[in-house]
Amino acid sequence: MEGGFWCGNPAEKDFWNPTYMDHAETSRQLKVTFSGPANHWTDAIPIGNGRLGAMVWGGIATETLQLNEDTLWTGVPGDYTDPDAPIALSEVRKLVDLGDYAEATKAAVELSGHPSDVYQLLGDMKLEFDASHMKYTEGSYSRELDLETATARVKYSVDDVEFTREHFASYPDHVIVTKISGSKPGSLSFTVYLDSKLHHHSQANGRNQILMQGKCPGKRIQPRVIANGNPKGIQFAAILDLQISEGGVSHIIDDKKLKVEGSDWAVLHLVASSSFDGPFTKPSDSKKDPISESLDALKSIKSLSYSDLYARHFDDYQNLFHRVSLQLSKGSKSNLSDDSLEMNKVESSPKNSYFSKSEDGAVSTADRIQSFQTDEDPSFVELLFQYGRYLLISSSRPGTQVSNLQGIWNKDIEPAWDCAPHLNINLQMNYWPSLSCNLKECQEPLFDYISNMSVNGSETAKVNYEARGWVAHQVTDIWAKTSPDRGEAVWALWPMGGAWLCTHLWEHFTYTMDKDFLQRAYPLLEGCTSFLLDWMSKGPEGYLETNPSTSPEHMFIAPDGKPASVSYSSTMDIAIIREVFSEIVSAAEVKCFILCYLE
Known part of the structure; x- marks a missing residue:
């Protein structure tokens, strides 16, 4: 997909498509490197x-690619209204006006709603090699993420054979691609299969394909528990396609595994799809067929070689990544000498095998982190900066879901904080780099998401608060949940989430001066403003206040000495409201100018 509904295509010569950096800049190595397999999920390469x-662990005898598809969530579209909320709201406001903040905090629990749904994992692609791989040559192992090419690589040697694995996720072709090769003909043998913690069935579909079908829970329950009355959840399918060299053979094992023997190389294509058809369609009403969509994705790349797929991925990725360079130092320290390691007193940790040098002498990123404590290497800051851009490109592209609390990567059926988008800073932080780091297209899923929330949020505003416009609170999910979450007011009761997100709309316009974008974004900003005007009420001193008001996840000691979280007009509220009001005035002036002078 080129361009999109929100952003369109950038002009060929505008500042979104600057001339590529000169050779001196592009030759600087931008690699996250490890000297051993991952010991923990957070050590794997995204x-x-x-x-x-996918998270690439880089194991030797056993390799795991932990897989995700961004529409796999629990639940179904919900009702995000509470007809009893106005009565509870009136009581809370009375207590705040009386200065009884502790009691107001207790009473505000009545305004809480249902919990968000939960982001799920897709499963694992498992590769099993024979036991000889555990006898790999010491010091030959390397694992790296090349930020210039968005490619993960693993290399090691067994006797006189070097084994190489390359992994990349292609946006143009909607596929995760893995190539495994040995330096000697016929040296590659392994077994591959798909697995998942979700309720699923996996089977071989001939000697070159594995098909996995499964489903997400229709509500927040353990995925292997089939309860009466559980609504139909999102269905999914994943297909693994195998290609091997001439001379190699493949067999089916246990009806669900493929065993490759005597090949020079193997290429694996992983595609996946789900029945999710937008936040307003129940999975039971969806017309989408995950199997057909996955087969179509494979069919579309049938004529493309590994080199073709890589070239298309490379061109697409570098069109975004190479828009910005950062140079803080004259030379890169990605290859440090033994002397510099000794000087900086960097010691390898026996508990973490990746704390050491690889065969080519490159120091691992883990060692560079330790070294940074005594030697603030500017090139390491450059690497961190570009890694942040890489993560945004990898987790948010036109047509995808919004980047959630962990981007798109998750290994659990019950992830921390549900892996849900949190609107009291986390979702905003995901997208802060998008404009200043020249990745405006990566914002499109955010704007789609704001638009969806405005639909549900208008009902929440009308029923819960008897207000115009639309509102969103602190926690949301793929169904565009807008009601307060379940829990204490200190974090659940915060109706400023949508307002803070709306500041991204105006910021996008000020960066791009895209008048078509402003025409589409203006109703969202206007609806948010209408809610804020109705949400504020006149306080005892005659000023408009937000009541009740919380400063997200922050408690205070009230004048009576009791802990509380609910009061009125927190600085957070007033700062956001002031910004939104200023932006709607400016946006209206621009719209008027466009209407009067440019059309």
Whole structure:
């Protein structure tokens, strides 16, 4: 997909498509490197195309690619209204006006709603090699993420054979691609299969394909528990396609595994799809067929070689990544000498095998982190900056879901904080780099998401608060939940989430001066403003206040010495409201100018 509904296509010569950096800049190595397999999920290498993601562990005898598809969530569209909320709201406001903040905090629990739904994992792609791989040559192992090419690589040697694995997630072709090769003909043998913690069935579909079908829970329950009355959840399918060299053979094992023997190389294509058809369609009403969509994705790349797929991925990715360079130092320290390591007193940790040098002498990123404590290497700051841009490109592209609390990567059926978008800073932080780091297209899923929330949020505003416009609170999910979450007021009761997100709309316009974008964004900003005007009420001193008001996840000691979280007109509220009001005035002036002078 080129361009999109929100952003369109950038002009060929505008500042979104600057001339590529000169050779001196592009030759600087931008690699996250490890000297051993991952011991923990957070040590694995993330790859992604916005919709599909994988964490590459880099194991030797056993390799795992932990897989994600961004529409796999629990639940179904919900009712995000509470007809009893106005009565509870009136009581809370009375207590705040009386200065009884502790009691107001207790009473505000009545305004809480239902919890968000939960982001799920897709599963694992498992590769099993024979035991000889555990006898790899010491010091030959390397694992890296090349930020210039968005490619993860693993290399090691067994006797006189070097084994190489390359992994990338292609946005143009909607596929995760893995190539495995040995340096000697016929040296590659392994077994591959798909698995998942979700309720699923996996089977071989001939000697070159594995098909996995499954479903997400229709509500927040353990995925292997089938309860009466559980609504139909999102269905999914993943297909693994295998290609091997001439001379190699493949067999089916246990009806669900493929065993490759005597090949020079193997290429694996992983595609996946779900029945999710937007936040307003129940999975039971969806007309989408995950199997057909996955087969179509494979069919579309049938004529493309590995080199073709890589070239298309490379061109697409570098069109975004190479828009910005950062140079803080004259030379890169990505290859430090033994002397510099000794000087900086960097010691390898026996508990973490990746704390050491690889065969080519490159120091691992973990060692560079330790070294940074005594030597603030500017090139390491450059690497961190570009890694942040890489993560945004990999987790948010036009047509995908919004980047959630962990981007698109998740290994659990019950992830921390549900892996849900949190609107009291986390979702905003995901997209802060998008404009200043020249990745405006990566914002499109955010704008789609704001638009969806405005639909549900208008009902929440009308029923819960008897207000115009639309509102969103602190926690949301793929169904565009806008009601307060379940829990204490200190974090659940915060109706400023949508307002803070709306500041991204105006910021996007000020960066791009895209008048078509402003025409589409203006109703969202206007609806948010209408809610804020109705949400504020006149306080005892005659000023408009937000009541009740919380400063997200912050408690205070009230004048009576009791802990509380609910009061009125927190600085957070007033700052956001002032910004939104200023922006709607400016946006209206621009719209008037466009209407009067440019059309």
